[in-house]
Amino acid sequence: MKYELRTYPLRCVGCLNCQLICSFLFEKAFNIFKARIVIDRLDGGSKIGFSDKCTRCGSCADYCLYGALEKVEEVSIQ
Amino acid sequence: MKIGGYAGSILCVNLSTGGIKKEPLDSDLACGFIGGFGINSKLGYDLIRPGTEPLSAENKIIIGAGPFVGTNIPAAARLCSLTKLPVNGAIGWSGGAGMNFGIMLKNAGYDHVVIEGHANKPVYLRIFDDDVEICDAGTLWGKGSGETVDELYTEYGRPLGVVSVGQAGEHLVKFSMAFVERCGTMGRGGLGAVFGSKNLKAIIARGTKGIRISERKRYRELVDHLYERMKGYPGLKGAHMYGFLNFMPAMPQEDYLELKKARIACVSCPIADKDLLQIKKGRFRGRSVYCSAAVNTLMPMMYGITNDYGESIKLFEDLDSYGLDQMEALELLKFADQLYKHGMLTEKELGTPGIKFEPDSVAEWLKKIAYREGFGDVLADGFGEVLKKYGEGIEEFAPLEVKGMIAYQGITSPIKADLFTTFEFGMAVHPKGPCAAPGGSSPLYFTRGRAIDWVAGHLDRMGVPKDAQERIFTPKDGMLLNVGRMEKYSQQSLFVVDMLGTCGRGQINRFYSNKVQGELYSAVTGFEMTGEELMKASERAFNLVKAANVREGFDRKDDRFPEGWFGEEKHKDYYENVEITKELAYGLLDDYYDERGWDVKTGIPTKAKLRELGLDYVISDAEQIGIRYA
Numbered sequence: 001m002k003y004e005l006r007t008y009p010l011r012c013v014g015c016l017n018c019q020l021i022c023s024f025l026f027e028k029a030f031n032i033f034k035a036r037i038v039i040d041r042l043d044g045g046s047k048i049g050f051s052d053k054c055t056r057c058g059s060c061a062d063y064c065l066y067g068a069l070e071k072v073e074e075v076s077i078q
Numbered sequence: 079m080k081i082g083g084y085a086g087s088i089l090c091v092n093l094s095t096g097g098i099k100k101e102p103l104d105s106d107l108a109c110g111f112i113g114g115f116g117i118n119s120k121l122g123y124d125l126i127r128p129g130t131e132p133l134s135a136e137n138k139i140i141i142g143a144g145p146f147v148g149t150n151i152p153a154a155a156r157l158c159s160l161t162k163l164p165v166n167g168a169i170g171w172s173g174g175a176g177m178n179f180g181i182m183l184k185n186a187g188y189d190h191v192v193i194e195g196h197a198n199k200p201v202y203l204r205i206f207d208d209d210v211e212i213c214d215a216g217t218l219w220g221k222g223s224g225e226t227v228d229e230l231y232t233e234y235g236r237p238l239g240v241v242s243v244g245q246a247g248e249h250l251v252k253f254s255m256a257f258v259e260r261c262g263t264m265g266r267g268g269l270g271a272v273f274g275s276k277n278l279k280a281i282i283a284r285g286t287k288g289i290r291i292s293e294r295k296r297y298r299e300l301v302d303h304l305y306e307r308m309k310g311y312p313g314l315k316g317a318h319m320y321g322f323l324n325f326m327p328a329m330p331q332e333d334y335l336e337l338k339k340a341r342i343a344c345v346s347c348p349i350a351d352k353d354l355l356q357i358k359k360g361r362f363r364g365r366s367v368y369c370s371a372a373v374n375t376l377m378p379m380m381y382g383i384t385n386d387y388g389e390s391i392k393l394f395e396d397l398d399s400y401g402l403d404q405m406e407a408l409e410l411l412k413f414a415d416q417l418y419k420h421g422m423l424t425e426k427e428l429g430t431p432g433i434k435f436e437p438d439s440v441a442e443w444l445k446k447i448a449y450r451e452g453f454g455d456v457l458a459d460g461f462g463e464v465l466k467k468y469g470e471g472i473e474e475f476a477p478l479e480v481k482g483m484i485a486y487q488g489i490t491s492p493i494k495a496d497l498f499t500t501f502e503f504g505m506a507v508h509p510k511g512p513c514a515a516p517g518g519s520s521p522l523y524f525t526r527g528r529a530i531d532w533v534a535g536h537l538d539r540m541g542v543p544k545d546a547q548e549r550i551f552t553p554k555d556g557m558l559l560n561v562g563r564m565e566k567y568s569q570q571s572l573f574v575v576d577m578l579g580t581c582g583r584g585q586i587n588r589f590y591s592n593k594v595q596g597e598l599y600s601a602v603t604g605f606e607m608t609g610e611e612l613m614k615a616s617e618r619a620f621n622l623v624k625a626a627n628v629r630e631g632f633d634r635k636d637d638r639f640p641e642g643w644f645g646e647e648k649h650k651d652y653y654e655n656v657e658i659t660k661e662l663a664y665g666l667l668d669d670y671y672d673e674r675g676w677d678v679k680t681g682i683p684t685k686a687k688l689r690e691l692g693l694d695y696v697i698s699d700a701e702q703i704g705i706r707y708a
Contacts, residue, residue: 021150041237072548
């Protein structure tokens with residue numbers, strides 16, 4: 001299932017839970033550099049982006065406890 | 079054999095020779111001592127020889143991150159450091175800090191880093207996967223701990239793990255600390271000075287190797303369950319809004335919201351207790367300041383130096399930037415002022431007529447301490463040295479001193495606490511001296527006065543055996559709960575956290591029963607281990623560090639309660655039935671030693687206890703230097 005992912009960069013506190021779960025699911029190891037969601041920390045909030053490999057599975061949003069990521073809508077069913 | 083959760087190597091760096099070695103992590107060491115605190119304790123015992131001068135090239139800086147660090151186990155970013163502390167000569171460890179450094183170190187391939195020697199010029203250590211280099215710190219030397227982070231971010235970008243020291247560390251201030259990416263503190267008792275003595279300004283780490291889990295399915299089920307529980311935690315929303323103030327309301331929430339610029343989390347933390355504040359009024363208007371928690375920026379206000387948030391936050395920033403332990407620094411200034419007022423220090427010695435407790439004067443004094451200027455040079459050696467230097471009769475002006483540092487939480491301490499819990503008790507018995515996490519996670523102020531049944535339930539969760547609970551709940555001198563006996567398990571429980579690498583905050587600990595810790599450890603590493611076995615490993619590591627301190631001459635005489643706690647105002651026991659007199663406190667100390675299986679007379683482990691823990695070699699090592707365990 002694919003989701004539209006909405007981002008709220010100012011809510012991001014830099015816990016990197018999104019990158020951790022993404023890499024664990026797709027790369028079988030915790031490695032933030034291999035995550036398909038990209039977090040660039042700023043002094044207050046983060047810049048949030050997604051790589052081309054992102055499948056929009058929405059797991060990153062499931063593990064974000066701060067409301068910086070939201071899977072709002074199913075966009076297609078495979 | 080590759081163990082899940084571990085990176086698999088120890089990085090050994092000699093700054094004198096420039097030698098860099100990657101040693102494989104021995105699986106017996108990893109399984110017998112476990113993670114940050116456990117492996118640090120064995121490395122420290124083996125590598126720091128008795129009598130080592132803390133500020134010499136021979137002393138070691140040991141930093142480790144446990145098997146949970148780098149995974150998505152909630153709040154698993156904790157680091158653990160160990161060194162011989164300049165402030166009192168104890169072999170002291172600090173759990174804490176967090177931020178990004180631990181995950182980056184682990185991903186670079188190292189569970190621990192051991193640094194010895196002395197560089198012939200200021201350097202920083204760069205650890206980027208297998209590319210490890212001792213780099214010239216030329217432009218960084220002389221900068222504050224936070225400015226150092228900024229410069230390193232500019233040069234290398236983010237994410238980057240950074241441990242840095244400020245000017246106080248460079249000038250060997252004996253109570254200077256190291257800081258992790260501006261928000262995490264590490265090494266009360268002078269880790270900063272040990273960095274300075276080695277000409278080491280910072281350690282940076284970035285790693286891309288990944289951390290693997292042994293039993294993925296089991297792990298996923300356990301961690302998903304933790305996330306579900308955390309999502310349902312009633313305190314979560316408040317924690318996100320108000321940070322640590324949600325649990326410790328030290329300032330009005332509306333004042334905090336005005337100052338709050340952003341919340342900051344250590345990696346994988348669900349509550350984000352670090353803050354970026356912005357001063358909104360006064361001469362420092364617009365200034366942004368990073369802090370370990372907003373509540374900590376209020377200390378200058380608690381000392382009566384100012385009643386203005388902006389002034390208080392700026393002084394806090396100075397303290398962190400220099401790398402000074404704020405409790406020690408402010409209490410030492412109070413002490414010096416008292417000595418002056420009682421004619422024990424002259425204006426000539428002090429350089430000023432007393433010490434004015436107002437912002438500019440205090441700021442000037444902090445600079446003097448950090449740079450060892452004037453009488454600041456004397457204060458920079460800490461309470462223990464000042465007391466020795468000025469001789470008998472001045473102890474009464476340092477009523478909170480224990481092992482050369484101050485017990486900062488207690489009935490007459492800067493952080494006023496009226497109950498005699500494991501936190502206060504721990505200030506006296508922690509081998510390194512008073513610190514932020516001396517006595518662990520047993521009932522504190524958040525659970526004041528709860529019924530015995532509730533406390534027993536809490537002890538069950540901590541993994542305290544039933545026979546020990548019986549002893550803990552056997553009434554003594556009107557006290558329904560024996561805090562001395564409880565202290566042992568409270569420490570053991572906390573140091574399991576330091577082994578594994580999860581956060582020590584009560585708001586996090588509440589989700590990790592001893593049983594859950596065992597299950598998670600087994601799933602992560604692939605080595606089946608119960609919570610009970612983790613508690614045993616924690617006890618083993620604690621006794622080993624205690625033995626390292628016995629070699630340095632520490633025993634019962636050093637486990638003192640602050641004299642200032644036995645004046646007119648006294649603590650009460652947990653149920654507020656009894657005032658804690660000196661006699662009662664030292665009676666509880668006997669019980670603590672007894673519960674630990676130590677010799678009550680000397681306050682050190684017995685042969686039987688060391689053998690039970692598989693530490694037989696400690697007995698023969700000690701005999702070689704003339705120490706005999708009973």
